[in-house]
Amino acid sequence: MTETLLKSPPQPELLLRVAERVGTPTYVYFADVIRERIRLLRERTARIDARLLYAMKANGHPAVLSIMKEENLGIDAVSPAELLLALRVGFDPDRILFSANNMTDDEMEFAHRQGVLLNVGELSRLERYGRAHPGSRVCVRVNPRIGAGHHDHVITAGPDSKFGIPVEAAAEILRIVERHGLRLVGLHQHIGSGIMDTGTLWSAIRVILEAAKHFPPVEFINLGGGLGVPYRPGEAGLDFENFDTRVVEPLDEFLTGDASRPAVWFEPGRFLTAECGVLLVRVNTVKANPERTFAGVDSGMTHLLRPALYGSYHAVSNLSNPDGDPVPYDIVGNICETGDRFARDRAVQEIREGDVLAILDTGAYGMSMASPSYNLRPVPAEVLVPGESDPGRFRVIGRRQTAAELVADVLGRAESRRD
Numbered sequence: 171m172t173e174t175l176l177k178s179p180p181q182p183e184l185l186l187r188v189a190e191r192v193g194t195p196t197y198v199y200f201a202d203v204i205r206e207r208i209r210l211l212r213e214r215t216a217r218i219d220a221r222l223l224y225a226m227k228a229n230g231h232p233a234v235l236s237i238m239k240e241e242n243l244g245i246d247a248v249s250p251a252e253l254l255l256a257l258r259v260g261f262d263p264d265r266i267l268f269s270a271n272n273m274t275d276d277e278m279e280f281a282h283r284q285g286v287l288l289n290v291g292e293l294s295r296l297e298r299y300g301r302a303h304p305g306s307r308v309c310v311r312v313n314p315r316i317g318a319g320h321h322d323h324v325i326t327a328g329p330d331s332k333f334g335i336p337v338e339a340a341a342e343i344l345r346i347v348e349r350h351g352l353r354l355v356g357l358h359q360h361i362g363s364g365i366m367d368t369g370t371l372w373s374a375i376r377v378i379l380e381a382a383k384h385f386p387p388v389e390f391i392n393l394g395g396g397l398g399v400p401y402r403p404g405e406a407g408l409d410f411e412n413f414d415t416r417v418v419e420p421l422d423e424f425l426t427g428d429a430s431r432p433a434v435w436f437e438p439g440r441f442l443t444a445e446c447g448v449l450l451v452r453v454n455t456v457k458a459n460p461e462r463t464f465a466g467v468d469s470g471m472t473h474l475l476r477p478a479l480y481g482s483y484h485a486v487s488n489l490s491n492p493d494g495d496p497v498p499y500d501i502v503g504n505i506c507e508t509g510d511r512f513a514r515d516r517a518v519q520e521i522r523e524g525d526v527l528a529i530l531d532t533g534a535y536g537m538s539m540a541s542p543s544y545n546l547r548p549v550p551a552e553v554l555v556p557g558e559s560d561p562g563r564f565r566v567i568g569r570r571q572t573a574a575e576l577v578a579d580v581l582g583r584a585e586s587r588r589d
């Protein structure tokens with residue numbers, strides 16, 4: 171059935187100006203939205219004085235990272251390159267948690283040498299780290315055996331998940347920690363992404379809080395990210411009243427009863443950046459077959475993978491015809507895959523060839539999942555709207571690569587060299 175509710179894009183005139191001046195496809199990020207989400211989360215966790223890290227995998231653009239740094243957040247980095255980028259942007263090593271999974275010895279060594287705290291989610295890796303660096307500070311990622319998320323692929327705890335050390339293995343963790351004189355300073359969990367159900371969140375938090383009693387006092391408990399955002403028109407956002415009474419209050423109570431009172435950390439990605447972003451695309455082709463009408467655009471799943479990977483919903487708005495009557499379309503990309511579809515049977519203001527569409531809420535896991543490799547399509551340009559600090563202006567923060575430059579990259583990497 172066609173959905174007819176529409177969601178409004180932020181600052182449509184400015185977005186159209188970006189499309190004209192910078193071209194399409196282009197990701198646009200509104201800095202004020204990021205700052206507002208940080209403020210909101212800080213306000214809602216003030217009672218427990220939570221420390222916020224930003225999961226940079228959601229959107230690792232240096233300009234976005236700089237905002238996080240200005241706002242005094244730390245970083246959750248999951249690969250050596252993410253770690254290196256965070257350091258280059260200016261984050262202090264002691265503000266970064268390195269949470270790669272299935273780390274290699276070299277990756278552990280690299281992170282250790284940077285003076286960054288490692289978050290280890292496998293017993294064998296903990297053993298190796300202890301052997302290589304006895305006496306080091308370390309954080310351990312546990313699997314609380316409860317997972318949640320908007321799609322199976324993003325549930326990162328529970329019986330089917332590769333992440334973390336099962337919470338039942340506390341004794342084994344302790345044995346390794348003691349054997350190598352490691353200092354277990356933190357416990358971590360991240361149960362999944364796109365979670366709206368605060369009840370599940372609390373159930374998992376209870377597990378790690380109980381588990382913490384089996385360890386000597388830790389400095390912090392990191393509860394991961396995962397807070398969901400509303401993607402559909404009319405969908406309610408995270409219920410913060412519920413979050414307060416079902417997560418923050420009980421957490422506070424629990425910690426008040428703990429003489430060592432560890433600090434609480436959260437490491438959101440999506441919550442801080444999803445709603446700051448819009449992907450601007452241009453319609454090249456409108457064509458109808460007997461069953462449906464396709465609007466073909468100059469972008470595709472290699473720019474925004476979430477619809478193809480998870481069946482995710484992103485609202486679409488026709489910036490060029492905002493008052494047009496809603497008509498159902500399949501909005502499809504230019505990649506040679508039938509699954510390359512941004513929206514199926516979706517009501518959008520009538521679309522003409524040449525129109526500019528805004529694909530909303532694409533600031534998280536949009537550009538960070540983009541790749542020019544498949545079908546050799548350069549990734550979108552990127553634009554930042556500074557907002558209050560520079561009203562009405564925008565700045566190109568990611569230059570559009572040409573086809574010739576992309577081919578030069580491919581040929582450059584393919585150059586064979588003698589050993």
Ligand SMILES: Cc1ncc(COP(=O)(O)O)c(C=O)c1O
Pocket residue numbers: 225227228246269326360362363364394395396397437438439440441534
């Ligand atoms: C360890 C860890 N922390 C935090 C996050 C951020 O999740 P979200 O963007 O849902 O907040 C992820 C996402 O995969 C993660 O793997």
